[in-house]
Amino acid sequence: MADTDKSPDSSRRSERSRRAILDASLALVGEVGYNKLTIEAIAARAGVGKQTIYRWWPSKAAVLLEASMALSGDAEDEGEWTGFPDTGDIAADLKHVLRLTVDQFNDEKYEAPARALTAAGAIDRELGEKFTRQLLEPALVLYENRLRAAQAAGQIDADIDVRIAVEMIVGPLTHRWLQRTNPLTHDFADTCVDQVLRGIAPR
Amino acid sequence: MADTDKSPDSSRRSERSRRAILDASLALVGEVGYNKLTIEAIAARAGVGKQTIYRWWPSKAAVLLEASMALSGDAEDEGEWTGFPDTGDIAADLKHVLRLTVDQFNDEKYEAPARALTAAGAIDRELGEKFTRQLLEPALVLYENRLRAAQAAGQIDADIDVRIAVEMIVGPLTHRWLQRTNPLTHDFADTCVDQVLRGIAPR
Known part of the structure; x- marks a missing residue:
């Protein structure tokens, strides 16, 4: 993330946005498939602006890759995978x-x-x-x-x-x-x- | 096929059209993928009218299924599979x-x-x-x-x-x-x- 505002509140907001974007991308790709998935739709579902996504990721593929890796990480955190x-x-x-x-x-x-x-x-x-x-x-x-x-x-x-x-x-x-x-x-x-x-x- | 004209010439023409449609569907699905494949594009590539395709098959899935089965049949005919x-x-x-x-x-x-x-x-x-x-x-x-x-x-x-x-x-x-x-x-x-x-x- 290239966020320049490093206050605690801003970091929390950023992390919340990041997770909302990743979650939205996973939900949407399951619903509409990869081809029809758009950055616009992810932004709308996550309640953020398109630019917030483009600031952190260059493409929908990059968002999904990180989202999938985060999903694996969640499984670890939940104790399903150690x-x-x-x-x-x-x-x-x-x-x-x-x-x-x-x-x-x-x-x-x-x-x-x-x-x-x-x-x-x-x-x-x-x-x-x-x-x-x-x-x-x-x-x-x-x-x-x-x-x-x-x-x-x-x-x-x-x-x-x-x-x-x-x-x-x-x-x-x-x-x-x-x-x-x-x-x-x-x-x-x-x-x-x-x-x-x-x-x-x-x- | 529901062709009513059963003269030898018409049968040959029908078979030629059928093969052209199947071949076109295989070539096109490889080029553009299943989602973007249209009956219109298959018809254009095969040099037939859209109605010719719809007369014989209800959907692009049905065309592709028959085309794939014909492709397997070709492999048999070529002696690759006996x-x-x-x-x-x-x-x-x-x-x-x-x-x-x-x-x-x-x-x-x-x-x-x-x-x-x-x-x-x-x-x-x-x-x-x-x-x-x-x-x-x-x-x-x-x-x-x-x-x-x-x-x-x-x-x-x-x-x-x-x-x-x-x-x-x-x-x-x-x-x-x-x-x-x-x-x-x-x-x-x-x-x-x-x-x-x-x-x-x-x-």
Whole structure:
């Protein structure tokens, strides 16, 4: 933020405006989709002027990216997410995280903006690469790190391609979610984890 | 088609128009996306009147669905696809098909309309369910049948959830393709198949 007035009141107002803008962008992208989302509509919903948004963000993509990252941060604050667990039981840890993802995809608040952004990113290469780099990849790296720890502990095969193992865990869920082939359930998450782990177990 | 003039010349003309409309719809959806695609633009590109399209199809979704099915049919005619192979070697058969899918996703002609339709279907539930039911599910069933044959032959575990195994094979590819996380290669296809098969091998 390039705000020059640094009084406490102004900071509080700025933070309130910032959150109102991020919340409005998430609500609206879920309602109207990425293409029809406008800075004007976000400003109107947030009760701020258009210029307030343009002062802090160069584009609607930038607003949404920060909003999505803030949404992930909220989940952490609410205790839904406290870092990728490492209890020593790789199956339990992966199931825990994949079940949380299932829960998010079954929760309209997370699902609607995630769907709108994923669809927009699928079409718009530049936008998609930005979201993949800044939102998706950091999440995949957490899976990778947990699997590498399990690999170091001798719980999964040393020759396994860990990155592809991660995609085998999250890919079916994304496939089922985006293309609505079948319901997303905890059972589904558990079976994915079990079948992937069997495939990458030490020989 | 509800054409009443059944003379040979008229049939040829109709078939030519039908193909021109389907081809135009695929080219245009790749260029402008599903939302901006109009029947008018398809008609102009195909060199036919709007009414010709409305005589045969009720909506742009219906045109695109038939066009996508025709595109799959073309691949069969060109010998790129001759039914899901069953050579007795489940790994070789799955790799063969998954490599073909990788090739299609690396071919603009297939990739652009598939991406536009998948993104549109992700947003528009009704459209998405239609595409999933009429295009995606029939393809997944071919995988399922091949895996069930391998299961009957004792090559994969009797207790495995075959449907989820299919999603473990195609999910990572869809994930990588739509979200552009990493390049789609034959090596990737092969590793996916190998790691999934290890996971569902007889215990």
